Amino acid sequence: MSGAPDSPIHSSSSDDFIAYLDEALAASLPDASSDKEVENQDELESVRIKRRKFESDEETEESTSEGSVKQSLEESVEDVCSHPGSFGDMCIRCGQKLDGESGVTFGYIHKGLRLHDQEISRLRNTDANNLRSRRKLYLILDLDHTLLNSTHLAHLNSEELHLISQADSVGGVSKSSLFKLEKMHMMTKLRPFVRTFLREASEMFEMYIYTMGDRPYALEMAKLLDPQGEYFNAKVISRDDGTQKHQKGLDIVLGQESAVVILDDTEHAWVKHKDNLILMERYHFFGSSCRQFGFNCKSLAELKSDEDEAEGALSKILKVLKQIHYKFFYELEDIAERDVRQVLKSLRREVLSGCVIVFSRIFHGALPSLRKMAEQLGATCLTELDPSVTHVVATDAGTEKARWAVKEKRFLVHPRWIEAANYFWEKQPEENFVLKKKQ
Numbered sequence: 001m002s003g004a005p006d007s008p009i010h011s012s013s014s015d016d017f018i019a020y021l022d023e024a025l026a027a028s029l030p031d032a033s034s035d036k037e038v039e040n041q042d043e044l045e046s047v048r049i050k051r052r053k054f055e056s057d058e059e060t061e062e063s064t065s066e067g068s069v070k071q072s073l074e075e076s077v078e079d080v081c082s083h084p085g086s087f088g089d090m091c092i093r094c095g096q097k098l099d100g101e102s103g104v105t106f107g108y109i110h111k112g113l114r115l116h117d118q119e120i121s122r123l124r125n126t127d128a129n130n131l132r133s134r135r136k137l138y139l140i141l142d143l144d145h146t147l148l149n150s151t152h153l154a155h156l157n158s159e160e161l162h163l164i165s166q167a168d169s170v171g172g173v174s175k176s177s178l179f180k181l182e183k184m185h186m187m188t189k190l191r192p193f194v195r196t197f198l199r200e201a202s203e204m205f206e207m208y209i210y211t212m213g214d215r216p217y218a219l220e221m222a223k224l225l226d227p228q229g230e231y232f233n234a235k236v237i238s239r240d241d242g243t244q245k246h247q248k249g250l251d252i253v254l255g256q257e258s259a260v261v262i263l264d265d266t267e268h269a270w271v272k273h274k275d276n277l278i279l280m281e282r283y284h285f286f287g288s289s290c291r292q293f294g295f296n297c298k299s300l301a302e303l304k305s306d307e308d309e310a311e312g313a314l315s316k317i318l319k320v321l322k323q324i325h326y327k328f329f330y331e332l333e334d335i336a337e338r339d340v341r342q343v344l345k346s347l348r349r350e351v352l353s354g355c356v357i358v359f360s361r362i363f364h365g366a367l368p369s370l371r372k373m374a375e376q377l378g379a380t381c382l383t384e385l386d387p388s389v390t391h392v393v394a395t396d397a398g399t400e401k402a403r404w405a406v407k408e409k410r411f412l413v414h415p416r417w418i419e420a421a422n423y424f425w426e427k428q429p430e431e432n433f434v435l436k437k438k439q
Contacts, residue, residue, distance in 0.1 A: 080094065081093050081094040081096065082118075083096070083098060083116070084115065084116055084118065084119035084122075085103055085113065085114050085115035085116055085119055086098055086101070086103070086112075086113075086114050087110070087112050087113060088112045089101075092113070101114060102114070102116065103115050103116040103117070103119075103120075104116075104117070104120060104243065104251055104252060105241070105243070105252070106241075106252060106254075107240070107241050108215075108234060108235075108236060108237050108238070108241045108252075109234060120254070123254050124254055124255060124256050125256070127254055127255065128255070128256045128259055131206055131255075131259070132259075132335065135204075135325075135329050136204060136205055136206055137204065137205050137206070137259045137260070137261060137324070137325060137328060137340060138205060138206050138207075138208070138253070138255035138256075138259055138260040138261065139201055139204075139205035139206070139207045139208070139260075139261050139262075139263065139321070140207075140208045140210050140250075140253065140260060140261070140262040140263070140264075140276075141207060141208065141209055141210065141263050142210060142211060142262075142263060142264035142265060142266070142269075142280070143209060143211040143213060143218065143221050144211065144212075144213065144265075145265040145266075145280070145282040145283050145284070145289065146191075146263055146264060146265050146280045146282075146283065147190070147191055147194050147221075147225060147283075147314075148188055148189060148190045148191055148194070148221060148224070148225070148283070149188070149189050149191070149283050149284065149285040149286055149289050150186050150187065150188040150189075150217075150221075150286075151186065151187055151286040151287075151288045151289065152185055152186055152187075152288070153180070153185050153186060153187055154185070155286070155287075155288040156187065156286070156287075156288075157287050157302070159287070159298075159301075159302040160286065160287060160299075160301045160302060162304075163178060163187060163301060164180060164187075166178055167179055167180035167187060168180070177189060177190040177192070177194075178190075179224055181220060184216075184217070184220065187286070188221065188224060189285040189286070189301070190224065190225065191283045191285075191307065191312070191313070191314055192306055192307045192308070192309045192312050192314070193307075193309040193310075193312055193314040193315045193318075194225065194314055196309075196318075197314040197315070197317075197318050198225065198226070198231055200318060201318065201321060202230065202231050204321065204322070204325040205261070205321070205325075206235075206255070207231050207232060207235065208232065208235040208236070208237060208253060208255075209221070209222055209225075209232055209235065209236045209237065210237040210248055210253075210262075210264075211237070211238055211239070212238075212239045212246075212248070212269065213238060213239065214238055214239060214240060215236075215238040215240045215241070217238070218236050218237070218238040219236060222236045237252060237253070246269075247269060247270075247271060247272075248264075248269045248270055248273075249270075249272060249273070250272075250273055250276070257273070257276065257341075258338070258339040258340060258341065259328075259338075259340055260273075260276050260340065261276060261278065261321065261324060261340055261344070262276045262277045262278065263277075263278050263280055263317065264277060264278075264279070264280060265279065265280045265281070265282045265283075267279055275341040275344065275345070276340065276341055276344070278317060278320065278344070278425075279422065279423065280313060280317065280423070281313045281423040281424075283307065283313070284299055284300065285299060285300045285301050285306070286299055286301050287299040287301065287302055313423065313424070316423075316424040316425070316426065317424075317425070320347070320425045323347055324340065324343050324344065324347065327343050327346070327347065328340055328343050345376075347425065348376055348377055348378070348425065349376070349377065349378035350378055351377040351378055351421050351422075351425055351426060351427055352374060352377040352378045352379035352418075352421055352427060353378035353379075354378075354390070355374075355378070355379040355380070355390050355391055355427075356379070356380045356381075356382060356388045356389050356390045356391070357374055357379050357380065357381050357382070357389070357390070357391045357392075357393055357418075358381075358382050358383070358384070358385055358389050358391075358392050358393070358401055359371065359381070359392075359393050359394070360392055360393070360394035360396070360399045360400075360401035360402055361394055361395055361396045361399050361402075362393070362394070362395060362415060363395075366415070370393070370415055370418060370419075373418055373419070373422050374393075374418050376422075377418070377421055377422060379391075379418075385401060385404055389405075389410060390410060390411060391405075391410065391411040391412075391413055391417075391430075392404070392405035392410060392411070392412050392413075393413055393414070393415055393417065393418060394412065394413075394414075394435055395414065395415065395435070396435075397412065397435045397436060397437040398437060402435065411430045412434065412435050413430050413433040413434065413435060414433045414434075414435050416433055417430065417432075417433035420432075420433070
């Protein structure tokens, strides 16, 4: 919907990047709440001075014979400045007017900011060295159904209207988890354990928000999650900032892909970065959320219930993040060769290691993805029964393979057993997924 605020604010933990922008703007970073007109004058004053200098030089050059001064100046500028990026049509380093637009837009850092590939690479390398010296990785966090659940007030049904009296205003943000956002005509419920999750994750990761919501919504949610501005600052990316429609990408994140972990409930949003992704179990607090995904069941709000903090998704995933962080920094030898994507694969393979699975009467379209999921979790999948089989995964307890499992005292479980292991990165108790014979 709208663009980024007009005031530049920190977008990366890189002191080099902030110092670079400070130098380019020739001013300290202004407070985001200052007057817009004053901000614009303060932020770009030095760039405008440089621009005027070039324009003045051009006028002088035009009055000289054969343009010798102009040629000399242009050669000098080319030698001194590589034009690593731009604000609008001006180089962020020297202030020279540039022809056309090139590079990647980083509008969430500052409206109109574009950086070229070489500069992005330099900043990523510098930031990576800085973070690794502090033993930190990057964590990209989705909002909806991952950290929170939102609904329009008009979509609350009769069984959810009691929430209106229980919701807090933004004034009580640091302690509450249910908020009524009058200006947006919305209600938002933070996922249980989210505050503890963010606090502990921030000790191991430099964190970004990345949502398919528009920018005003993203910034409002960031205030609810991070009222003191401790975790995200301006590292809030919305759909308005992406470079590809309906897709999320790490091209606008100033972090090396080999050090980025992504938490999101939607796998197809990260087509190019699936190896960085931890797929989250969706949080459906409101009935409208259940209906959105085609579930014909009561929501947590309708049941006047919620996820358990200790056993919920965020608590489980925090343990996984701690494993990833420890393995990356304390178990791998060559820091230059460390890649969080390989760490994720390694940890995932441990979840169902030692399990030998045979599938029985699984819907044909679901079988390939279920088999792939099991194998990624470290299980061995067979097509026929043999003495090594430990689990029969089925939807019907009356099949030959299912009856064999009962007779041979092997585990007979529903496919959700594999799906739960995939979400929680932990082998689940088989007794919670026992497949019983239909009466």
